[in-house]
Amino acid sequence: MKKKVISALLCAAMVATMLVGCGGSSNDSKSSGGDGKKLVYWAMWSKDEPQAKVIQDAIAKYTEDTGVEVDVQFKGRSGQREGLQPALDAKQTIDLFDEDVNRVNGSWGKYLLDLEDVAKDYESEHGNETLFKIARAAYADGTLHSIPYQPSIFGFFYNKTLFDKAGIKEVPTTWDELDAACAKLKDAGITPITADDAYMTSFIGYHLARYIGQDGVKSLVTGEEVNGQNVTWDDERVLAAAQSFADFAKKGYFSKNIATNVYPAGQNQEFAPGDAAIVICGSWLPNEAKASVAEDLEWGYFNYPSVPNGTDDNTANNIANQVFAINKDSKMADEAFELITYITSGDYDKEMTTEALCIPTDKANSDAWPTELAEVKAGFDATTTYYDWAAGAESNNDLTGTLKTSALELAAGKLDAAGFISTMKKAAGK
DSSP: OHHHHHHHHHHHHHOTTOSSTTOOOTTOOBOSSGGGBEEEEEESSOTTSHHHHHHHHHHHHHHHHHOOEEEEEEOHHHHHHHHHHHHHHTTOOOOEEEEEHHIIIIITGGGBOOOTTTTHHHHHHHOOHHHHHHHHHHSTTSOOOOEEEEEEEEEEEEEHHHHHHHTOOSOOOBHHHHHHHHHHHHHTTOEEEEOOGGGHHHHHHHHHHHHHHHHHHHHHHHSSOBTTBOOOTTOHHHHHHHHHHHHHHHTTOBOTTTTTOOTTHIIIIIITTTSEEEEEEETTHHHHHTTTOOTTOOEEEEOOOBOTTOSSOTTEEOEEEEEEEEBTTOSOHHHHHHHHHHHHSHHHHHHHHHHSOOOOOSGGGTTOOOGGGTTHHHHHHHOOEEOOGGGGTTSOHHHHHHHHHHHHHHHTTSSOHHHHHHHHHHHTTO
């Protein structure tokens, strides 16, 4: 056994990136290392992403400290979403995995180990109260079955340099203030707002939710009552939302490319170079767009504005995160949880903020926000109501495609408010 430990450590030293220790198949739970143990971890990241680099660094340190090897398999988003559940159903050896908080706790909830007792001390020392609240709420019975990391918020990023050029002194907090800011940008010859196709259901979902709340949005797209809310496409508030969105299109506030922007064209080819002043996106944007950012771009952010007589104001937002979960059938749950603590706290959490330009997870790193996200912190901390992704607008898969296309056409001025609602009613069979 002593020779096996030495062999594993030598291998870790020779392979700086430390993906899988000294080899062995993903289904082999016994290999060289401390007490012959090997963890199998399916990761949502691709191996060339900055998050993967930090994870590999944390794994190398974990193996050095514990002697437990880790077979980390970087599946990427599609590989994880398409392959994990069949693998779990087939009883393939997978000790831990990660993905979006709602997908892990919802779609994959039946596979998860209860972490309430296991994580008690960790949560007390490192846990962000907001993130743990969201993680619990995402599980069916409201208990902790996942550990948050890589938190994000979705809203409006803006170029402070362009705002200054247009003479905008205050960050918009209401729709009317955003209207006034966009008018100044347009007068200065600057495209006010751009977006990418990937986020158009989130854009229109947020906008609708300001008028009717998230439960209202879910009721609208599913055609069912949700927590006492029963909203139809004939609701006058839905019409008001569509009209205010169409008004921005009529005034020329949306990019002329908005109907054809395929992700990441809007963020990387219009916003980052300084051609558009505002883009709707998540706080992962600075990391994704860093290769395209103009030298004079100074990062700004504001939550989606409040609307007149709305149900929700700008303190209601989509704050989310990735989470780690442990397979309830794992034979190495303690080791898996220890690895999670390595990745999500202390120096490796701080390294994640610098490498991936993301929000810190560990509350002990609350001062480690990247410069690019400095203005995000106020919006994050001000949030008191937590939206799901797209504020529930993607709750009906049969309607999501039409909603996305119709929102693009509404923003491009190809549909007016009445045409948008008529299209959605037809798609919903109403």
